[in-house]
Amino acid sequence: MSERKNLFNKVWDLHTVREMPSGQTQLMIGLHLIHEVTSPQAFQMLRERELRVKYPDRTIATVDHIVPTDNQARPFQDLLAEEMMSAIEKNCDEFGVRLLNLDDNRQGIVHVVGPEQGLTQPGMTIVCGDSHTSTHGAFGSIALGIGTSQVAHVLATQTLALSRPRVRKVEVNGELGSGVYAKDVTLHIIRVLGTQGGVGFAYEYAGDVFERMTMEERMTVCNMSIEGGARCGYINPDQTTIDYLRGRPFSPEGEAFEKAAQWWLNMASDVDSEFDDVYQIDAADIEPTVTWGINPAQSVGVSESLPAGESDQEALDFMDLQGGQPIKGQKIDVAFIGSCTNSRISDLREAAELVKGHRVAEGVRAMVVPGSQQVLQQAEEEGLHTVFSDAGFEWRAAGCSMCLAMNPDKLQGREMCASSSNRNFKGRQGSPTGRTLLMSPAMVAAAAIHGEVADVREMLEPAHT
């Protein structure tokens, strides 16, 4: 057994079933999360081959992508969405998979539900037919988004055929300024390494910035690993991880928890473990960051102006923005706080703190969509829903909502949306010509109030402006 192993390689080796004839690894999967969009065809593949779900108790389903966040009465008005709901209900029933459905108060966005229920644990391999599965790496797991054929593979065998990626350590050290959030850290990393910078790599996020982060902040960072091209991203488990998991519904209990906690800490990368690559970032270089283009690497600090290179032109044209213009002051039509990146209770608290005592600017449609029913309930206990409603935000039920607009929540026409989600692709938010500016939830709150992109630092520290 080699000393100085990183977490990724420890977890990979532990879960290796065998080397396959193609040279890939057959990897054991510890937790399989399922949702309504990428699973129906996979269950059908099982039926066609007369296969069953091999480890039903390591498989858990919820509904998030297509659920309306206002009127959730069944049948849904959208008959295609209703058909998908019926399909996952039937499939979970037939194959013995637990489903956290709309009538279960644990339902929500799959990447919010897994951690909050304690399903997501360090040292695991976790997959889901969804690219933002990388979120679960925040706990020190290997968490991979997979396609539907692979969903069928995991259902039937609890294993996958995978090629081992290399591991890059992305280190961020120093102090983050006021108004600079986990979202800004991940947007900055994608900006400097590019949308394709991570291809072939798993990212280990290391350095004192991540060590000081809460679990929810770590989830935001790992969530967007995929936008930088990385196969997955993770942060080593530590006391913060253990404290978060203690007492969660699916966490081990009593003596088993203490044994688990010890094992989790042992799975962390060894001191001086080796990496295929290391990249260092100074926290002081990170500003509140806003995307201006059509991929998540096309971003600037809020005090900067837009680039005007030849390669930027397609994005500038689509966004109807000018090279050289400042991003601050850019008018918005819609403000969206939600998505698996930023819809957890801490995100809502930060946004509410800024919103308190203000009104959403005239002409701006603003909405807050909690990531899960648990988040919604907690927010309502704290009165956050009233803060948002009083300010003119719509307060919605849990779901993916306008992050990908497979449900009734959509941009209209050329609307420009300040969004706490993860993708600014053309058409992503439901209107083929709609436009997205990605930013932190606090920055979305600031934009909603001002009706334009604003610097959240000026609201946090009015004395300095």
Next chain:
Amino acid sequence: MSSEIRKVTGTGVPLVLDDIDTDRIIPARYLRCVTFDGLGDHAFEDDRQQDESHPFDDARFASGSVLVSGRNFGCGSSREHAPQSLLRWGIQAVVAESFAEIFFGNCTSLGIPAVCASRADLEKLAAAIETDPSTELTVDLENCTVSCGDLTAEVTIPESARTALLTGQYDFLTQLLEASEQIATTGKAIPYFTSFA
């Protein structure tokens, strides 16, 4: 067992752009389905609506089966609906400067070779297709080349995917099922599979 894929030959579709994401290949609203049937009609739906000269709407390339694209093709979502829609549209191989990994894996499991070529060669291929849309391209996995008329260029593809396609073993489910005893053994050695007992 799936059939062996050694070569794909067909006319081309030139689309040499970078960072074409899976939302563009198949917009999310078309994921409201319980089968992959019918996705072929909606490949690049929104791009086509906004660009009258989109290659997927250009009659000259209507029978094309080899897509020629740019850097980071298929980035974004893990939706297998993206390669499924291309396949059902008629695409049988993709040559690009590079691919996003989940998309690449999805292509392989559907038997679609996704191979990388240099930017210069991609531009030559696109130019050749534009000049004569009836020109056939051949993606040759045995020799790792793409050829088109007088041009023969090197392509790369991870060895595991190449082997899987060449031997017809890209439907991994059959292979994965073979290891059921080893799966049970591996599971028993993972502490959380046994509740840390």
